[in-house]
Amino acid sequence: MNRFTLVLHCPNVIGIVYQVSKFLFERNANITESAQYDDEISDRFFMRVAFVMPDDAETAESLLEAFSPIADRFNMQTQFHAEDERPRILILASKSTHCLADLLQRHSSGELAVDILGILSNHRGQPERLAAQYELPFEYLDLDSLGKAAAEERILTIMRDQQIDLTVLARYMQILSDNFCQQASCPIINIHHSFLPSFKGARPYHQAFAKGVKLVGATAHYVTPDLDEGPIIEQDVARVNHAMGALGLVEIGRDLEKAVLARAVKLHVRHRVLPNGPRTVVFA
Amino acid sequence: MNRFTLVLHCPNVIGIVYQVSKFLFERNANITESAQYDDEISDRFFMRVAFVMPDDAETAESLLEAFSPIADRFNMQTQFHAEDERPRILILASKSTHCLADLLQRHSSGELAVDILGILSNHRGQPERLAAQYELPFEYLDLDSLGKAAAEERILTIMRDQQIDLTVLARYMQILSDNFCQQASCPIINIHHSFLPSFKGARPYHQAFAKGVKLVGATAHYVTPDLDEGPIIEQDVARVNHAMGALGLVEIGRDLEKAVLARAVKLHVRHRVLPNGPRTVVFA
Amino acid sequence: MNRFTLVLHCPNVIGIVYQVSKFLFERNANITESAQYDDEISDRFFMRVAFVMPDDAETAESLLEAFSPIADRFNMQTQFHAEDERPRILILASKSTHCLADLLQRHSSGELAVDILGILSNHRGQPERLAAQYELPFEYLDLDSLGKAAAEERILTIMRDQQIDLTVLARYMQILSDNFCQQASCPIINIHHSFLPSFKGARPYHQAFAKGVKLVGATAHYVTPDLDEGPIIEQDVARVNHAMGALGLVEIGRDLEKAVLARAVKLHVRHRVLPNGPRTVVFA
């Protein structure tokens, strides 16, 4: 038996659920999980169905082809994913490696069922050492000698050549150019160390401390050309107080960043995040 | 146009979603929200569908009748609820009235779309005054002169005579007899002032303080003959510290109790809680 | 025996704790709780000490006088409060009365040990009815006939005449003028229905929904002439999802607003909030 996930979105009309469930029923599929959502603002319909197929011959490709009349009729964006499909991941990191180390440990323990094709960093030292520890490919982006444009070209080339499905910015502290964001051949998830939309840009914990907030946050979002403005996938906060100082906020924030980025990456690679314009639909 | 909710559960087999969506599609119903769950332990299927019917003549009764062949075929427990249906509620309270006052305020503001048929209490004073403030029927249960058995009989009579759909124990500090629990003609929701299964029984905040826990909790659950053991609907916790003392825990706990009980009652009357043996399925 | 609280702040130098504890020791005071904080940015020292005096003749006034040499020497802002002192409170409300109702219930149950001198509202209906229920003075601010300036004058007059210690804006949906903020004879606490500094101004839940945040928040802060910019006292958040819609966020937010405003008011009237420029020191 094979397990699959179907995710789709399309303009909202009557009969979508009926056609999807008919398609699955006719193939003796057992639905194990299903979620749907009608967005009243965009008037779009979003659906995610996990199911088991008794027929071992079925593949994500064969299902997609068989489903294409329905997809065409409803003007759907459709994906079928086999459960054993492993997304191909690229990770970018800088000097602060807590998020990188956390992702590598989750990958190593089997919690994060992806293939990590490479780790790129504009810093040697900890990032390179972590890559070596976990026996993963590392490449140093020498921003000083390459310049920013060439470094971005190098990342784009790797994305394409390695057929990367998802790029993760694990506290990669470089602002990406508009051109890069537009040329990227896969979605990019960033972790921003504040509760967006508060405290965009640099040194958000210092901004938070100066403002005297009583909670600090972290936000994982898709990267768009607008800095720290892309669709939010996941957020969380932790309580702080006056006595902690900006450095205390940084320390507490690191745990938030690790947890929020890991949750966002897992939600994405488990096909639980659907794009909805400037927002996301998350079937958690 | 009329809005309805269908909730059902039955043994899990292939084809249920297909039949339900076919039924709705044939009636031009627009599904606005849908959730389902297969429980692998009980091997039962649970579903909740909210939909809009274009035909104004349809009622919950007519839908239930039309649906009965499907319900019979799959051996389903099925309910259809019209959106404007208002569950009939009975509230029992004692001396601590924070939960009672909270429910009455939510009812008064329109947040809690129910009819409150009566407030019963083994204390006069605050409970009676609150009922008067909100112009709701009050009855004093004089436990000393009635005795416990007669008081329980009186509650059961009101439940039946008033056709109560849900009884809420808003910090009603009397242990109900097995006989009462078995005779009750409607579900009963209780709020227990601890994170169950910890600290069952009396004075849970004092138990929690003595144990030195760092979080206190509250739990809303259905009442069964086993004290504080019924299926859990909702829980929450709040952080405490050594300096608060047992009375500080009581004060912090009151806010938890109000919020958790209100959420549980809203989930129940919005048909989002389905029974699953000793547990619940909550489509939040 | 009499219980007192001393709160003070002053430029940070060596010897403050020694002088304070010496003062208390010489009077046989038993310190029951003490907290202090050195702010490295403002270089100020903040302290709160709760203590029991064996001498029944001592009052807050006599202690303040006896302490004045120390206060002068260290250039301290100092307050002594007797435990049985009840702050005098004025509440302003509008159409949404969940925060007002919550405060009145806490006051009625004894949790909020203050005297409520009056409830002012630019709406009749629910606010007036709540005041009547709890037998508290109510005054209608008829903004249409009075005009905004005269209404603010009326509030300022009541503040002064009634010797109000704290004014609470319990979802009072009028922007207060700079002049009002400067003339106010007591601190003013406002509840803003977002996680500030995100979503200042009008309709913050609709802003939050449009942004697609995964948590909504509420913030209690002191009012300053800068709208929604005053020092933050307390904040909290709750998890939301795409399916809730803006109205779902409003409903979830109401519970946050009630809890956060109540906590802020309790912290203030228990002398646990000290001003620190644009921020606060909260000895929770």
Next chain:
Amino acid sequence: MNRFTLVLHCPNVIGIVYQVSKFLFERNANITESAQYDDEISDRFFMRVAFVMPDDAETAESLLEAFSPIADRFNMQTQFHAEDERPRILILASKSTHCLADLLQRHSSGELAVDILGILSNHRGQPERLAAQYELPFEYLDLDSLGKAAAEERILTIMRDQQIDLTVLARYMQILSDNFCQQASCPIINIHHSFLPSFKGARPYHQAFAKGVKLVGATAHYVTPDLDEGPIIEQDVARVNHAMGALGLVEIGRDLEKAVLARAVKLHVRHRVLPNGPRTVVFA
């Protein structure tokens, strides 16, 4: 300038704060943080003071000696710690290495300012590999060939020989004997994967799933001969739902366990946890 922390507890009498602050004032110490607590149940006084000494010649030892008349007079348990003192840590792990990996990463990044003297495990594989990655001493406890008593003797020997200050059970899945707990020459912190006192013993997530709780938790506590009954240092919870299954709870729980154990260890090695019989005083 040297930074120190003083922690003490003793029977509660008047004058302790005065004597401590006098001692510090006479040495020109600048108090940077101070917290105290009177426990009304045990009638004991607890205090933690962080301060800066202008005299570079002072050491923790010299301060302890100078302070001894006060300590004797008030029958105090007293410790002085220099800021650059690094506690000596031993870690025990088993097959699940998420907590071990998390601690090693925090240590490697400088967040956890301790010396890790050794990692012991009854499993080779991941624990040994992690030790090698971080270049830390590893020893395999071959329970099958050694037997439990000899393995415990080996741990006790290492504790004593290496002058270990704290042993951390990072998901070490062996029950320790009463004898071991009594012979241990240092405190032992354990992470239990439930919100204690709920779900003691084996497979707590499966117990939690069977009970249908809506939140799962993790608890860090000192080890005593009573299994999962020692004084609690830190706890936290995360929301779960019916659809996650026991394995989903395990995955969510891992993040709790890492965070809670790390917070408990940091609180302990920063001298913020004081014993209070079956409970702890935590100056967070």
